[in-house]
Amino acid sequence: MSDYDSDALAGLDPWLGDILAGLSPAKRKRAATKLGQALRRSNLARITANVEPDGGKMEERKARLDRRGRVRKKAGGKMFRKLRYARQWAIRARSDSVEITLKKGDGVALVHHFGKRGFVGRGPDGKKIYTRYPQRRLLGFGEGDDQLALDAAADLFAKQR
DSSP states (O other): OOOOOTTTTTTTHHHHHHHHHTSOHHHHHHHHHHHHHHHHHHHHHHHHTTBOTTSOBOOOOOOEEOTTSOEEEOSOOOOOTGGGSGGGEEEEEOSSOEEEEESSOOHHHHHHHHTOEEEEEEOTTSOEEEEEOOOOOOSOOOTTHHHHHHHHHHHHHHHHO
């Protein structure tokens, strides 16, 4: 999930770069960790609400049918139950960058984030059934995330004085 809109924070790069240049590598890494934690909280709140980073609703789940074609589970409902927890996501902070990734594998998240083909189950004849999932962006920069970066910079100033 490392593909992101590189222009999302382009306006902050020069300003934050000047601030971070005056700090030691350890303090830059600590600041990157704080920013990563704030971004992770923001993204997990969006995942819980089934909202994409741009503010639009994620495409709903389809109804789940049994072998006879009857509805087993209704359409809609909450998605990504396990991905809503911070313990599922790792923050890799360095002195010059921060990255939010899944701790275990990439299965469900990658399939949905990029709209890939995934395994659904088996048919009555035992053959595997695959489907192409709609693209549901899980991670990204949304409204207010630029303010998180500014707040992290403000905390740096407050601790410096």
